[in-house]
Amino acid sequence: MVDSESQNDFANDGDNDSYFVSTQFESKQEEIMEKELQKLQTGQTVSQLLRFRSGISGLTSVTPKPVKVSRPGLRKTGSRKSKKNQSMSAMVKERFKTDKYAYFSGDQRKIDEFLRRLEGSEDIENMAMSTSGKDGSCLFTRDEWICIVQSIKLRFPELSTTKKKSLSAITRQINKQEKENEDENSIWSQARSLPSLELTDEDLKWLYDLDDEQMANRTITSSMTEVDGNDDHSPFVMTLSQTTPSQLSHIKESDSLYSQETNVQTTEPADHQSGHMQRCHSQTAEGKTQSKILEIEIVSDSEEEIESLIRNTEPDSSEDVYGANEVSSHQVPAVDALASFQSFPFAADMIPRNNVRDKEHESLHISSSIRSSPAQSLTQSQVPSSIDSIIEPPCESPRKMSPIRDTQPEPVITSPFKTPTKKSKELLSKYSSPVKNSIHNNMGSPVAMMVPRSSESAKHVEEIIVSSDEESVYSTAKSVFPSAQIVISEVEDEDEEFYEIVSSIPEKHKPTAAAKKRKLLQTSRYEVVSNFNINDYDDDQRGFKLRKLETKPIIIDSDNEIADSEEDEKNLSIIEITREVEAEESEHDTEYLINLGKQVEGNSKMNTSVLQVPSSPSSITFGRTDILKELEAFSNSDLDTDRTINSNTSKNSNAIKSGTNQTIDFTLLSTKELQERFKKWELKPVQGRQRMVSVLSEVSKLFTNSFNDPVPETRQGFEGTVYGSLNRLVGSNQYWHEKIISFEPLRVSELRDWICTKGYELEEDFLMRYCDDNGYCCTRQP
Amino acid sequence: MPRRPSTGTQSDTPALHVVPSFYGVYLLQSEPKPSSFYIGSTPDPPRRLRQHNGDLKAGGAYRTKRAGFRPWRMLLVVYDFPSKVSALQFEHSFQHCHETRHIKQEERISKNKLSGRTLHHKVANVALLLRSSYFRHLPLKVLVFEEAVYNSFMNNKFVTCSHVDLLNTNFNEYFSVMEKDLDSTVDSWKTRHTNENEIWSMAKEAVILGSPRCALCLEPIEQVPETSSPISKRSDLQRYLQSESLPLVTMCYNPQCRDVFHLSCLGHRFTNSDGFQSLIPATVNRCCSCNAKLEWRTLAKIATKLRYYVLKDSLQLPSQVLENDDNYESQNVNDS
Structure with a gap:
C-alpha cells in the first residue's frame, strides 16, 4: 500500500510533475516568444532610430538618393580635400552654372552645412590671427597655415592661375618646412624660439647713461672712449664695460671669459673654428651646422650667445673676417700690444668684434693683443676646468655707483628696481648693478650674465617691486602755522655706506x-x-x-x-x-x-x-x-x-574742501554725469572735463550761496534760483540796474567782468542766456 | 535825405543810451509778386518805404531794387523797440526764423531757410517772436496795415496764440503827413510825436528847472553835475557813470501829476523784490502818486533823454544822433 500509495504518490507526483513541466514549458515558450517579439520591436525601433541617426550624421552614411550622392559628393570632396579642389569639375560647374542655388534647392541640410563650413573657415582664420597676435614669436603654426590655405580656397574657389601657383608654392614651402622641422633647424624652430638679443637704441642709450655714471668716478681710458665711439654696433661691448667697476674683478671676469673660450678651444678646438666658419655659411644655407653649434652650447651657452649676437648684428662678410681674425689671433700672440690695452683690456677685446668691418687691420691687431694679454688667463686657459671653479665672485667691488643696493652683502635679492617686463629691458635692468647680480647668481662671468635664456637667472631678476612707501610718521614739531606738517617717508640707513628704504617693499x-x-x-x-x-x-x-x-x-x-x-x-x-x-x-x-x-x-x-x-x-x-x-x-x-x-x-x-558746504563736488562726478548735469540745466556744453567742472561749480555757487534749497534738478528750478540770485545781485547795483531798466544794450563781457568782481566766474554764454530770458538787451560786441 | 550813418555803435565812441522814440521792424510785400517779402528795420517807416520803392534816390534799398518787384507794400511794423540794438535783433530773428535762438526748436514753424514763405508763416513768426522769452519783456506793439495780415493774426493759422498789441490801421492813414490829419483823434505817427514833444518839454521843466525830490526815496535830485574833463572814450564814459552818482530821473507824464522819481526807485517799486522775475517792469504800470497809467518805455525814454541832455554838454560828448529826433532837437533849440 505504501508502495502503491507511494506509486500513486509517484504517479500523482508524475502526473503532477508532467503537468508542472508542461506548464513550465508553456511559460518558457511564452517567455521566449515575448523576448523574440521584444527583440523584433526593438530591432524595428532601432532601425527606425538608425535612420534618424544616419540623417543626422550627414551625407556620407546613408543617403537613399543615389543620383544626388554623386553631385554633392563631388562638390563636397572638392571643397574638403583641398588638393582635389584645384581641379573643380567642369561638369559641376556646368551643372550649376545656370542656377547656382539649384544645389541647395529643397535641402536645408546642404545650406546649413555650407554655412557651417563657411563659418568654420572664418573661425579658423580668426583664431589664427588671434594666436599670431598673442605671441609674436611664431607667425602661424603649420596647421593654421593649412587652415588658412583651405579657407582661401573655400572662399575663392575660382582662383587665378597666379594665385594657384602662389598657393601651391606656399604648400610646398609648408611641406618643406615640415620636413625641416624634424631636425629643429627650420624657420619654424627659429621663429618659435625667443627673439634675438639685439639691443635697441633705447637700451643702448640706457646702457650708455649708466656707463657714464659709472665712468664719472673712474678715469676714462683711451680704450674706453673708443668703446664709446662704437655706438650702435656694440651693445655687447657696453654690457661688458659695465662689469668693470674695478680692475680686480674685471681682470677676473676677463679670466673667466678666457677660461670659457679656451675651454671650448681645448675641448673642441677644431669644432669651434669650423663652427665659426660654418655659422657664417649657415646664414645663407640654413642650419646644417646647427648641430655643431649645439655642441658648443653645451659647453658654454654664453659663448653661443656671443656668437649668435654677433651673427645677428653683423653681415656675413665681416663674419668671415672675424673668423679669420680669431684664427689668426690665436696663432699670433702679440705681447707688445698688451700695454695699450692694459687699463681696459676688456672693452678693447670687444671693439674688434663689432668693428671688424671698418677696422679690419686694427681689429686684428687688437684682438691678437687681447688674446694674449693677461698672462694669467693664458696659463689658466691651459687648464681645462669648469667655469664655476675658476670664477671667484668679486665681492669687494665698490658699489657706490649703483643707485640702490642691498644693505646686506649676503645674497638676499631685494632689488628695488622695478624691472621692466620687456625682454630687452629686463635684460638691462637685470644688469644695472651687475656686480651685485654676479654675486647673487654666482655667475661670475658677465658673459654668462648676458644670457637671458638661462631661466634661473632671469627669474631672480624678474622681481617687480611695488613700492608702497607707507610710513606712519608723527611729527611733533609745529611750524608757525599749525595747519600742516607734512612728514615724508622716513629714510633710514643701517649701513654706513648704503641706504635702504625702510618701507616695506613687497x-x-x-x-x-x-x-x-x-x-x-x-x-x-x-x-x-x-x-x-x-x-x-x-x-x-x-x-x-x-x-x-x-x-x-x-x-x-x-x-x-x-x-x-x-x-x-x-x-x-x-x-x-x-x-x-x-x-x-x-x-x-x-x-x-x-x-x-x-x-x-x-x-x-x-x-x-x-x-x-x-x-x-x-x-x-x-x-x-x-x-x-x-x-x-x-x-x-x-x-x-x-x-x-x-x-x-x-x-x-x-x-579738498574744508567746512561743510552744500555744494556738489563736481570733481567727483564722472564726465557723463557732468554732461547730464549740463543737459539738465540746459547749459551750453563746453569742451573738456575741467572746464565743465568749473562752469558747473561757478554756476552752482549762485544757488548754494543764496539759500539752502536742494540742488535744482530741473531747468525751471535751476533758472529760478540762479536768475533770482543774479537779479538780486544786479538789482543791488544802481549802475547795472539802471542800465537794465532803461533798456540799454548790455555788453556781455562787461557784465561778466563786473559779476566776476562779485566772485562769480560765469561763462558769457550763460550770461547771454540769462539776459535773453529776462529781456535784457545784450550784445557780444567787444 | 540820406540814411544816417549809425552812430553810437562803434565800440569806442562814448554814447549815452537814449530810448528812441520810434524804431520798428517792418515787413514788405512785393505787389507784383506777392510771394516776395522783405524784412527790415527803421526809425522812419514812411521814408524807408519810399527808399524801397525808389521814390527817394538816396539810401540803400539794394534788395528791393530788382526789376519787377516794385512797388512794395508795407504789411506790418513791429515798433516801440527800446533800443536800436533790440530792433536789429528782432529783425535778424525775423529774417532767420528757422535758426534764431529766440524761437525754441520745438516751436519753430520755419524749419529751414526756404520754408515759411507765406504771409501766414510771416505773421505766425512775428507772433512767435513777440512771445519769446526775450522780446516779450520789451514793450513792443504791432501796426498792421492790411486787412489780410490782420485776419491772419486773428485766424492764428499756426496756433501761435499770443497776446499781441495789435493796431490795425492803414499805412497811409497812420503815417499821413497831411496837415489835415493833425487833429484826428486816431493814434498816428503825428499824434505820437506831438505827445512825446509835450512830455519832453514837461520833463525838462519839471526836472531841470525845478529842484524836485524823488517821490519814492525822497532824496533830492540834483541834475547839475560838476563839470569834468571831456570824455572821448566809451570806457571812460562807463567809468564816469559808474563812479559819479548820477541816477536816472524820470517823471510821471500825467500833466496833473508830474511827480519826479528815480528810475531805479520806480523799477524796484514796479517789480517783485525777490528777483525771481525780470528786473524790467511791466509795460504799463500805475503811477505811485496819481495812479495814472504809465508806459515804462516812456518813463525810461524820459530818463535817458534827460541824462543825455544834461551830460552831453558837460562831458563834451560827440554829437549823438537820436533817431528821428530832429523835431525834438529843433524844438528844444526853439524852446530854449
Whole structure:
C-alpha cells in the first residue's frame, strides 16, 4: 500500500510533475516568444532610430538618393580635400552654372552645412590671427597655415592661375618646412624660439647713461672712449664695460671669459673654428651646422650667445673676417700690444668684434693683443676646468655707483628696481648693478650674465617691486602755522655706506607675462595737522589718487569754527596719496628717496629723518614731487581751514574742501554725469572735463550761496534760483540796474567782468542766456 | 535825405543810451509778386518805404531794387523797440526764423531757410517772436496795415496764440503827413510825436528847472553835475557813470501829476523784490502818486533823454544822433 500509495504518490507526483513541466514549458515558450517579439520591436525601433541617426550624421552614411550622392559628393570632396579642389569639375560647374542655388534647392541640410563650413573657415582664420597676435614669436603654426590655405580656397574657389601657383608654392614651402622641422633647424624652430638679443637704441642709450655714471668716478681710458665711439654696433661691448667697476674683478671676469673660450678651444678646438666658419655659411644655407653649434652650447651657452649676437648684428662678410681674425689671433700672440690695452683690456677685446668691418687691420691687431694679454688667463686657459671653479665672485667691488643696493652683502635679492617686463629691458635692468647680480647668481662671468635664456637667472631678476612707501610718521614739531606738517617717508640707513628704504617693499616674483605692462603704484601717507575735509579724489590724467584715511572724524562746523582750535592735537588728517608711477620713474622715485635720505642724513646726522615741509622747504628741491609741492602750497595758503582752497594753489585741490558746504563736488562726478548735469540745466556744453567742472561749480555757487534749497534738478528750478540770485545781485547795483531798466544794450563781457568782481566766474554764454530770458538787451560786441 | 550813418555803435565812441522814440521792424510785400517779402528795420517807416520803392534816390534799398518787384507794400511794423540794438535783433530773428535762438526748436514753424514763405508763416513768426522769452519783456506793439495780415493774426493759422498789441490801421492813414490829419483823434505817427514833444518839454521843466525830490526815496535830485574833463572814450564814459552818482530821473507824464522819481526807485517799486522775475517792469504800470497809467518805455525814454541832455554838454560828448529826433532837437533849440 505504501508502495502503491507511494506509486500513486509517484504517479500523482508524475502526473503532477508532467503537468508542472508542461506548464513550465508553456511559460518558457511564452517567455521566449515575448523576448523574440521584444527583440523584433526593438530591432524595428532601432532601425527606425538608425535612420534618424544616419540623417543626422550627414551625407556620407546613408543617403537613399543615389543620383544626388554623386553631385554633392563631388562638390563636397572638392571643397574638403583641398588638393582635389584645384581641379573643380567642369561638369559641376556646368551643372550649376545656370542656377547656382539649384544645389541647395529643397535641402536645408546642404545650406546649413555650407554655412557651417563657411563659418568654420572664418573661425579658423580668426583664431589664427588671434594666436599670431598673442605671441609674436611664431607667425602661424603649420596647421593654421593649412587652415588658412583651405579657407582661401573655400572662399575663392575660382582662383587665378597666379594665385594657384602662389598657393601651391606656399604648400610646398609648408611641406618643406615640415620636413625641416624634424631636425629643429627650420624657420619654424627659429621663429618659435625667443627673439634675438639685439639691443635697441633705447637700451643702448640706457646702457650708455649708466656707463657714464659709472665712468664719472673712474678715469676714462683711451680704450674706453673708443668703446664709446662704437655706438650702435656694440651693445655687447657696453654690457661688458659695465662689469668693470674695478680692475680686480674685471681682470677676473676677463679670466673667466678666457677660461670659457679656451675651454671650448681645448675641448673642441677644431669644432669651434669650423663652427665659426660654418655659422657664417649657415646664414645663407640654413642650419646644417646647427648641430655643431649645439655642441658648443653645451659647453658654454654664453659663448653661443656671443656668437649668435654677433651673427645677428653683423653681415656675413665681416663674419668671415672675424673668423679669420680669431684664427689668426690665436696663432699670433702679440705681447707688445698688451700695454695699450692694459687699463681696459676688456672693452678693447670687444671693439674688434663689432668693428671688424671698418677696422679690419686694427681689429686684428687688437684682438691678437687681447688674446694674449693677461698672462694669467693664458696659463689658466691651459687648464681645462669648469667655469664655476675658476670664477671667484668679486665681492669687494665698490658699489657706490649703483643707485640702490642691498644693505646686506649676503645674497638676499631685494632689488628695488622695478624691472621692466620687456625682454630687452629686463635684460638691462637685470644688469644695472651687475656686480651685485654676479654675486647673487654666482655667475661670475658677465658673459654668462648676458644670457637671458638661462631661466634661473632671469627669474631672480624678474622681481617687480611695488613700492608702497607707507610710513606712519608723527611729527611733533609745529611750524608757525599749525595747519600742516607734512612728514615724508622716513629714510633710514643701517649701513654706513648704503641706504635702504625702510618701507616695506613687497617683493613679487613675476615669472610670466613678460610683455604685459605693469601699473606701479606708490603710496605715500602724509600727516597733516589740521582739519581737512577731503573728498576722495582721483586724477586719472596725472594718475594719482587722494584718500583721507579714517581717523577720528572731526566735523568742522564752519560757522562756529574758531581759528585757533585747529591747534588741537586731535586734528590730525592722514592723507594718503597713491600715485601711479612709470617703471623708470619709480626707479627715480626710489632714487629720490634715497637722495632725500642722504640729504637729510647729511643735514641732521640722524638715523630717522623727518622732513617738515613748511619749516624746511629747502629740503624739497626735487622737481617732480608734485604732491609735496601741492601739499606745501596747500598748507601755506590754507591759513584758515574754512576757506575753500582756491584753484590757484593747486589744480586738484577742488576735491579738498574744508567746512561743510552744500555744494556738489563736481570733481567727483564722472564726465557723463557732468554732461547730464549740463543737459539738465540746459547749459551750453563746453569742451573738456575741467572746464565743465568749473562752469558747473561757478554756476552752482549762485544757488548754494543764496539759500539752502536742494540742488535744482530741473531747468525751471535751476533758472529760478540762479536768475533770482543774479537779479538780486544786479538789482543791488544802481549802475547795472539802471542800465537794465532803461533798456540799454548790455555788453556781455562787461557784465561778466563786473559779476566776476562779485566772485562769480560765469561763462558769457550763460550770461547771454540769462539776459535773453529776462529781456535784457545784450550784445557780444567787444 | 540820406540814411544816417549809425552812430553810437562803434565800440569806442562814448554814447549815452537814449530810448528812441520810434524804431520798428517792418515787413514788405512785393505787389507784383506777392510771394516776395522783405524784412527790415527803421526809425522812419514812411521814408524807408519810399527808399524801397525808389521814390527817394538816396539810401540803400539794394534788395528791393530788382526789376519787377516794385512797388512794395508795407504789411506790418513791429515798433516801440527800446533800443536800436533790440530792433536789429528782432529783425535778424525775423529774417532767420528757422535758426534764431529766440524761437525754441520745438516751436519753430520755419524749419529751414526756404520754408515759411507765406504771409501766414510771416505773421505766425512775428507772433512767435513777440512771445519769446526775450522780446516779450520789451514793450513792443504791432501796426498792421492790411486787412489780410490782420485776419491772419486773428485766424492764428499756426496756433501761435499770443497776446499781441495789435493796431490795425492803414499805412497811409497812420503815417499821413497831411496837415489835415493833425487833429484826428486816431493814434498816428503825428499824434505820437506831438505827445512825446509835450512830455519832453514837461520833463525838462519839471526836472531841470525845478529842484524836485524823488517821490519814492525822497532824496533830492540834483541834475547839475560838476563839470569834468571831456570824455572821448566809451570806457571812460562807463567809468564816469559808474563812479559819479548820477541816477536816472524820470517823471510821471500825467500833466496833473508830474511827480519826479528815480528810475531805479520806480523799477524796484514796479517789480517783485525777490528777483525771481525780470528786473524790467511791466509795460504799463500805475503811477505811485496819481495812479495814472504809465508806459515804462516812456518813463525810461524820459530818463535817458534827460541824462543825455544834461551830460552831453558837460562831458563834451560827440554829437549823438537820436533817431528821428530832429523835431525834438529843433524844438528844444526853439524852446530854449
